[in-house]
Amino acid sequence: MPSVTDVLSRKSGVIVGDDVRKLFDYAKEHKFAIPAVNVTSSSTVIATLEAARDNKSPVIIQASQGGAAYFAGKGVDNKNQEASIAGAIACALFVRSIAPTYGVPVVLHSDHCAKKLLPWFDGMLAADEAYYKEHGEPLFSSHMIDLSEESHEDNIAETAKYFKRAAKMNQWLEMEIGITGGEEDGVDNSHVDASRLYTQPEDIYRVYEALSPISPNFSIAAAFGNVHGVYKPGNVKLQPELLSDHQAFVKKQIGSSSDKPLYLVFHGGSGSAASEFQTGISNGVVKVNLDTDLQYAYLEGIRDYVLNKKDYIMTQVGNPEGEDKPNKKYFDPRVWVREGEKTMSARLTQSFKIFNAVNTV
Numbered sequence: 001m002p003s004v005t006d007v008l009s010r011k012s013g014v015i016v017g018d019d020v021r022k023l024f025d026y027a028k029e030h031k032f033a034i035p036a037v038n039v040t041s042s043s044t045v046i047a048t049l050e051a052a053r054d055n056k057s058p059v060i061i062q063a064s065q066g067g068a069a070y071f072a073g074k075g076v077d078n079k080n081q082e083a084s085i086a087g088a089i090a091c092a093l094f095v096r097s098i099a100p101t102y103g104v105p106v107v108l109h110s111d112h113c114a115k116k117l118l119p120w121f122d123g124m125l126a127a128d129e130a131y132y133k134e135h136g137e138p139l140f141s142s143h144m145i146d147l148s149e150e151s152h153e154d155n156i157a158e159t160a161k162y163f164k165r166a167a168k169m170n171q172w173l174e175m176e177i178g179i180t181g182g183e184e185d186g187v188d189n190s191h192v193d194a195s196r197l198y199t200q201p202e203d204i205y206r207v208y209e210a211l212s213p214i215s216p217n218f219s220i221a222a223a224f225g226n227v228h229g230v231y232k233p234g235n236v237k238l239q240p241e242l243l244s245d246h247q248a249f250v251k252k253q254i255g256s257s258s259d260k261p262l263y264l265v266f267h268g269g270s271g272s273a274a275s276e277f278q279t280g281i282s283n284g285v286v287k288v289n290l291d292t293d294l295q296y297a298y299l300e301g302i303r304d305y306v307l308n309k310k311d312y313i314m315t316q317v318g319n320p321e322g323e324d325k326p327n328k329k330y331f332d333p334r335v336w337v338r339e340g341e342k343t344m345s346a347r348l349t350q351s352f353k354i355f356n357a358v359n360t361v
């Protein structure tokens with residue numbers, strides 16, 4: 001069986017540098033996408049790695065600015081993004097140390113970073129540079145910068161500046177042009193003009209023109225109606241077929257021999273239909289971000305456990321089997337948190353299948 005590890009220099013654990021591009025090239029060629037999971041704790045990391053291992057697929061683990069702060073602890077003051085920086089680093093070190101145990105390639109990534117959150121980005125890049133000095137590779141495989149609320153000109157110019165810094169470490173960068181609706185990192189984009197939710201091919205080419213002379217290691221989150229969160233059916237109109245226009249336009253401008261010169265990212269994966277993912281993947285989507293559906297799945301196992309075991313967890317001692325029976329084995333977090341891990345992994349298994357990623361390792 002062919003395996004993505006055939007093309008990677010590091011076969012398992014966190015991959016960096018050219019391996020990241022090789023992974024995405026392989027995904028494009030073999031027409032699958034890799035789920036990018038927003039994690040908030042070691043437990044959600046484990047649920048993600050377990051699903052990737054069991055489905056024999058690479059996976060992308062990412063922390064949002066809020067998720068990173070949560071990693072540090074809700075009780076930590078996040079002035080100047082200090083909690084988000086410390087939490088992102090802690091998350092990265094945890095993922096780096098445990099990922100090889102699961103035997104699949106893992107891309108370690110950070111999610112949307114808007115302009116007002118750039119101190120978070122600067123902090124992570126400083127940690128990457130320090131790690132690079134010591135180990136010859138950045139701490140994170142990749143980051144996302146999201147200046148999509150700024151003018152296209154400012155977005156592209158500022159992104160290029162950061163990309164030069166990342167490229168020195170041969171680090172991947174994801175950027176966004178056009179806006180993802182709904183909410184991200186406390187930025188409420190639910191009322192933006194609908195036209196801004198659909199990126200134009202000319203805008204994508206401007207990004208390509210600015211970034212490709214720096215390094216080939218970048219991806220674009222082009223908006224095609226994407227929205228964060230899950231809403232009543234009919235509220236979101238996704239048009240992943242628009243992505244083929246971007247590929248065709250850039251191919252023509254640069255005279256590329258490839259039909260899909262761009263690496264594209266699908267944001268707001270929760271609540272989307274299999275056919276929408278498949279259209280995206282056939283148009284060069286290599287990464288699909290999934291948060292809300294997995295948050296809900298994580299809750300389901302814990303919710304059902306608590307509801308079903310209610311009479312075993314109201315007191316430390318005493319349950320329907322006897323008033324002197326100890327309940328320790330019911331309230332141990334390794335029992336009830338584990339139920340959330342199982343349901344989260346099971347939900348992720350569905351996504352690996354829909355994204356054609358099963359058995360690619």
Ligand SMILES: O=C(CO)COP(=O)(O)O
Nearest residue numbers: 228229268270289291292
């Ligand atoms: O795009 C996302 C994270 O960047 C995830 O979006 P959902 O919560 O809609 O899956």
Ligand SMILES: O=C[C@H](O)COP(=O)(O)O
Nearest residue numbers: 064066067184185228291
């Ligand atoms: O950006 C979208 C992700 O779902 C992250 O969400 P969050 O900011 O609530 O962590």
Ligand SMILES: [Zn+2]
Nearest residue numbers: 146148176180
């Ligand atoms: Zn955005």
Ligand SMILES: [Zn+2]
Nearest residue numbers: 180267268289
């Ligand atoms: Zn997103």
